[in-house]
Amino acid sequence: MSATPVFSLIYKSKATQNFSPDQLFELSNKANARNEELMISGFLQFKNGDFLQYLEGEKTAVMSLMNDITQDNRHEVQSIIYLPELTERFFANWHMRYITPNEFNYLSLTDLLHDLLMQIDKIDQSPEEIENRALRLINRVAIHYNDTS
Numbered sequence: 023m024s025a026t027p028v029f030s031l032i033y034k035s036k037a038t039q040n041f042s043p044d045q046l047f048e049l050s051n052k053a054n055a056r057n058e059e060l061m062i063s064g065f066l067q068f069k070n071g072d073f074l075q076y077l078e079g080e081k082t083a084v085m086s087l088m089n090d091i092t093q094d095n096r097h098e099v100q101s102i103i104y105l106p107e108l109t110e111r112f113f114a115n116w117h118m119r120y121i122t123p124n125e126f127n128y129l130s131l132t133d134l135l136h137d138l139l140m141q142i143d144k145i146d147q148s149p150e151e152i153e154n155r156a157l158r159l160i161n162r163v164a165i166h167y168n169d170t171s
């Protein structure tokens with residue numbers, strides 16, 4: 023729709039409290055409403071106390087949101103991967119969506135996600151390798167939801 027480059031990042035964080043499925047949906051519903059105002063889209067995944075979130079949008083908006091998210095004491099952000107600039111959004115149809123572990127299993131994304139989480143923690147991994155893994159994961163999620171919604 024616009025020629026403005028899309029800035030995107032994916033990060034991993036560790037929850038500092040328990041999150042029930044209801045709390046996760048509440049978090050993502052609030053995030054969805056605020057991200058709509060900020061014109062930010064993405065997805066959120068939670069597994070064994072780890073969050074993985076993908077955010078895309080205008081650079082200053084994403085950076086400012088990421089700053090708020092980093093200061094949220096319900097979790098501790100551990101690593102952020104800044105992705106190459108995109109010309110189009112992966113998720114033009116929603117703002118923030120919580121993807122349940124069941125959905126991830128259904129999409130056969132569990133392994134990709136697991137790989138990515140493992141790779142993020144490896145300091146000797148080249149940034150391109152991590153970027154590629156992240157992009158593969160995001161792309162698989164995008165293909166699925168853009169096909170079925």
Ligand SMILES: Cc1cc2nc3c(=O)[nH]c(=O)nc-3n(C[C@H](O)[C@H](O)[C@H](O)COP(=O)(O)O)c2cc1C
Nearest residue numbers: 052053054056057073075087090091094096097118
């Ligand atoms: C894992 C995680 C992901 C979050 N993702 C978003 C998000 O995508 N958008 C958003 O507005 N807030 C998100 N939040 C909530 C923000 O950290 C913050 O609480 C929210 O922006 C409201 O800020 P305020 O209380 O200063 O108004 C997230 C929080 C956590 C713990």
